[in-house]
Amino acid sequence: MSYCVNCGVELEASLKRCPLCGTEIINPNERSVPDPAARPFPSKVELLERRAARRFFTVMATLMLLIPPIVCLICDVLGAGAITWSAYVIGATAMAYVYVLVPFAAEKPHPWLCLALDCAVTLLFLYAIAAHSAGDWFLPLALPLTLSAAAALAAALLLFRKCRAKFVRLAGLLAAAGLLCAAIDLTVSLYTGRSPVLYWSLFVLAPCLILALVSLVLNRRVQFKEEMRRRFFI
Amino acid sequence: MSKAEQSWMRLDNAAKIYPASMRRDWMAMFRLSATLVEPVDPEVLRAALARTLTRFPWFAVRMRRGMFWYYLEHNDAPPIVEEDVRNPCLPMRAKDSRGYAFRVRYYGNRIAVEIFHVLTDGTGGLCFLKTLVAEYLTLRYGISIPRGGDVLDCDDPPDPGEMEDGFLACAGNVTRSRSEADSFHLSGTRERDGFIHVTTGVIPVDALKARAEEKGVSLTVYLTAVLILAFDAIQRRKHPLRNTPRGAKRLKPVKICVPVNLRRFFPTRTLRNFANYVNPGIEPSYGVYTLDEVLSIVMHQMGMELTPKVLGAKFTTNVRSEQNAVLRVAPLFLKDLAMRAAFYMTGDKKTATCFSNLGNASLPAEMALFVTRMEFMLGPLSRNPVAIGTLSYDGTMYINITRTIRESDLEREFFTRLVKLGVPVQIESNQR
Numbered sequence: 001m002s003y004c005v006n007c008g009v010e011l012e013a014s015l016k017r018c019p020l021c022g023t024e025i026i027n028p029n030e031r032s033v034p035d036p037a038a039r040p041f042p043s044k045v046e047l048l049e050r051r052a053a054r055r056f057f058t059v060m061a062t063l064m065l066l067i068p069p070i071v072c073l074i075c076d077v078l079g080a081g082a083i084t085w086s087a088y089v090i091g092a093t094a095m096a097y098v099y100v101l102v103p104f105a106a107e108k109p110h111p112w113l114c115l116a117l118d119c120a121v122t123l124l125f126l127y128a129i130a131a132h133s134a135g136d137w138f139l140p141l142a143l144p145l146t147l148s149a150a151a152a153l154a155a156a157l158l159l160f161r162k163c164r165a166k167f168v169r170l171a172g173l174l175a176a177a178g179l180l181c182a183a184i185d186l187t188v189s190l191y192t193g194r195s196p197v198l199y200w201s202l203f204v205l206a207p208c209l210i211l212a213l214v215s216l217v218l219n220r221r222v223q224f225k226e227e228m229r230r231r232f233f234i
Numbered sequence: 235m236s237k238a239e240q241s242w243m244r245l246d247n248a249a250k251i252y253p254a255s256m257r258r259d260w261m262a263m264f265r266l267s268a269t270l271v272e273p274v275d276p277e278v279l280r281a282a283l284a285r286t287l288t289r290f291p292w293f294a295v296r297m298r299r300g301m302f303w304y305y306l307e308h309n310d311a312p313p314i315v316e317e318d319v320r321n322p323c324l325p326m327r328a329k330d331s332r333g334y335a336f337r338v339r340y341y342g343n344r345i346a347v348e349i350f351h352v353l354t355d356g357t358g359g360l361c362f363l364k365t366l367v368a369e370y371l372t373l374r375y376g377i378s379i380p381r382g383g384d385v386l387d388c389d390d391p392p393d394p395g396e397m398e399d400g401f402l403a404c405a406g407n408v409t410r411s412r413s414e415a416d417s418f419h420l421s422g423t424r425e426r427d428g429f430i431h432v433t434t435g436v437i438p439v440d441a442l443k444a445r446a447e448e449k450g451v452s453l454t455v456y457l458t459a460v461l462i463l464a465f466d467a468i469q470r471r472k473h474p475l476r477n478t479p480r481g482a483k484r485l486k487p488v489k490i491c492v493p494v495n496l497r498r499f500f501p502t503r504t505l506r507n508f509a510n511y512v513n514p515g516i517e518p519s520y521g522v523y524t525l526d527e528v529l530s531i532v533m534h535q536m537g538m539e540l541t542p543k544v545l546g547a548k549f550t551t552n553v554r555s556e557q558n559a560v561l562r563v564a565p566l567f568l569k570d571l572a573m574r575a576a577f578y579m580t581g582d583k584k585t586a587t588c589f590s591n592l593g594n595a596s597l598p599a600e601m602a603l604f605v606t607r608m609e610f611m612l613g614p615l616s617r618n619p620v621a622i623g624t625l626s627y628d629g630t631m632y633i634n635i636t637r638t639i640r641e642s643d644l645e646r647e648f649f650t651r652l653v654k655l656g657v658p659v660q661i662e663s664n665q666r
Contacts, residue, residue: 009660
């Protein structure tokens with residue numbers, strides 16, 4: 001028979017820690033190991049079914065997502081005799097599937113893997129459209145735009161995983177958004193044959209960078225005050 | 235009663251909220267258990283359960299969705315008798331329970347019944363458990379147990395009076411507003427896997443009774459007051475900014491929901507849901523209370539509310555909303571949405587926890603020889619992380635605290651307070 005030194009309650013023999021405060025029970029007089037059958041509860045733990053619901057929902061959503069492309073495919077083939085416009089619907093549905101359902105189906109989605117996958121399917125879909133419509137815009141326009149968007153997202157992701165301070169996160173997001181706009185501006189300028197300088201994106205980039213600096217300063221303020229107090233206390 | 239009448243029944247007035255408010259990870263469950271002198275024989279237990287169900291037809295049901303209301307349909311499948319688990323009172327899934335809204339579990343010497351609140355309340359559940367244990371002992375040891383009181387005779391036909399909706403039968407004309415202030419709540423880290431912590435405090439009734447009689451109050455009032463003080467202390471410790479003269483007005487009221495057995499006040503034999511509640515509590519922003527002050531507050535609040543007049547007006551409000559013509563013709567999915575919203579906005583918000591004291595379980599002497607212990611446990615509440623159920627048997631009180639968060643502040647605060655008041659406490663737990 002042991003008592004918790006911290007709480008003053010008597011503890012049932014099979015307990016290893018006090019259930020109230022977590023203090024380990026050490027009683028030098030009682031070294032016998034209690035009979036496991038004498039415990040008040042069995043060792044079997046019933047689990048809530050979480051995975052099953054997730055899997056069920058994924059399967060249902062997959063089946064639902066199959067409906068629009070199949071209907072479009074049938075209409076297209078019946079009307080035109082070949083796959084023409086329905087290819088866009090099929091591609092877009094596949095992209096939506098990768099964007100939403102793949103991370104949902106995984107219990108703990110891997111963020112970098114998801115980002116890489118999303119970037120890859122976006123590029124693939126755009127390339128397919130360009131090839132299908134004989135456009136020349138994939139290499140000069142779609143590829144750099146997609147990659148710079150992915151780079152901005154990757155930077156934000158890295159920042160959110162590494163840094164906990166809210167103001168630093170905000171500063172990083174603002175800077176990434178401003179730089180992304182600049183990249184878009186440059187790419188479009190090059191594609192349309194203008195000289196590669198910043199046009200409209202200056203008006204986005206400048207306030208973004210200034211606000212980012214402001215939030216960095218705000219973040220330093222607490223540390224700054226603490227530092228002053230340390231150095232100048234009387 | 236004809237076969238057709240027996241084949242289905244309506245939910246009683248209080249039960250209607252439970253199916254509407256249940257979630258995948260939560261159902262309003264409670265559990266009653268009896269510990270015998272020898273290990274339980276599952277086969278005998280199955281046979282005893284089959285006999286008991288003939289006397290309790292409102293347990294032998296599965297819940298179904300109608301167009302406008304849920305209803306209970308007679309269920310012929312063999313009921314669930316399974317091994318106990320470490321984390322009791324998890325929600326039941328119809329496919330695992332063959333449609334039943336209760337399950338019987340055994341572990342070592344113990345028989346436990348876990349019941350979804352839609353079937354009955356604690357008092358009705360205790361009657362079911364006592365009858366089940368009596369049947370088990372009769373089949374296992376061939377003893378004869380005098381039936382009467384809470385131990386029903388399974389050779390008798392079911393009594394329609396035990397199946398009636400006591401609320402409908404006893405409702406008056408005047409209703410009473412349900413609105414009141416929100417209470418303080420515990421917060422903490424939810425267990426990711428839904429594990430439910432159970433801490434049992436085993437207390438000699440005499441010691442507690444001596445303390446309560448010293449103050450001239452009942453056991454329920456005494457324990458409720460200690461519980462209120464425990465919550466008050468936790469609120470002041472967890473929110474140091476509120477615990478200053480300037481921040482005191484932000485201290486939230488601490489109120490405890492204490493279920494009341496209405497059979498004490500109204501003439502009905504029903505064994506389905508027939509309980510209401512009172513929410514005694516204090517206003518911590520007015521200052522720091524002593525135990526004597528809280529005891530007096532709780533005693534008088536309960537004295538004012540525990541009269542047939544007030545209780546009747548309270549449940550008449552629920553009966554009248556059930557009888558509202560617009561609500562009645564609304565399809566079930568709309569009712570579900572409305573009731574879910576109402577439950578979310580009122581339900582658990584008004585109180586810090588639920589403290590259900592089923593009182594003293596007495597058994598016929600022939601049965602008591604074989605039963606060493608009886609316990610009552612509330613399943614977790616919808617949003618409050620702790621719930622407390624107590625039952626006394628054979629001079630010992632078992633206080634079961636069920637918790638869904640990791641932090642055990644309330645248990646520690648409550649039981650150490652009892653120890654300081656001179657009540658010895660023995661602790662058991664399902665810790666991993």
